Amino acid sequence: MKIKGVIFDLDGTVVENSYDWLRIREELGTGATSILTYLDSLEGPERSRKWSVLETHEAEQTETSVLRGGVRGLLGLLRERGIAAALVTNNSRKNTDFLLNKFGLAFDCVITRESGLWKPSGAPFLEVLKRLGLEPGDCCVVGDTSFDVLAAIDAGIGVIFLLSGEPEKFAGFPVEVFPDMAFLKEYLESLLAV
Ligand SMILES: [Mg+2]
Incomplete structure (x- = not known):
């Protein structure tokens, strides 16, 4: 697979917080x-x-919210390799802009709930693909919950990475679970080297 785009979730993925x-x-x-x-x-x-x-x-x-460790490194790797980075969140534009400004992060495409396209539907991911001119097979999704998985499957994106300290929660899902961004970055680098 030649990865051309990575679609990130915001809460629990790019930033850490404790929504109940x-x-x-x-x-x-x-x-x-x-x-x-x-x-x-x-x-x-x-x-x-x-x-x-x-x-x-x-x-x-x-x-x-705090920035998850390793996010800057991973985004830097993608930029270096010419791979697009998108952000899809069910959170609002106001909160998303606040967090992106606070942590000085930039994405090639940002979809918030004001689009009317929400996970677990694959519609917001399809919107990203349309805007970036990519196919489902060109992309992978990085998230932290079942909503990210369901949305990716619905959009036909088969490569799904989850960040979680509890991989057993996702047993049976077609996903790769990593404990943190550093492991994911290492894995992506090995994929990109092929
Ligand atoms: Mg999340």
Whole structure:
């Protein structure tokens, strides 16, 4: 495989934070529906009240997010090799811009939830491919949750890397799990050397 683009997730991947998604979902009463799809289905005062619950959690987590070790090194490697780097997040443009500015990071393409394209659908990944002029087989995805995996599969992207300290959580998923960015960078360098 000749990698031409890498699509990164933001929260939990490029930056580290401690969202308690289970608790947030309970607080919102989403049931089995994804948070954004659930909120988008609401109307009137309930809609604005619940959106602000999510936004409050996001503001807190954004404020305290730290850059994951090894991110600059990996982005530097991609730039050196002429490989595009994209960012796809279900977070808002405001929080994303805040984090990119805070840590001085630049991506060739950034898709946030204002696009109306959300993981776990593959639609935001397909949008990246369209904008960068790439095919699913040219790209890999780097994420930290099952949403990243489902979105990649939905978009037809077969090379999926997850960063997680609990690889057993992803047993049976068609993914490679790495404990941190340094291991992933090493692995990508070996792929690129072939
Ligand atoms: Mg994530």
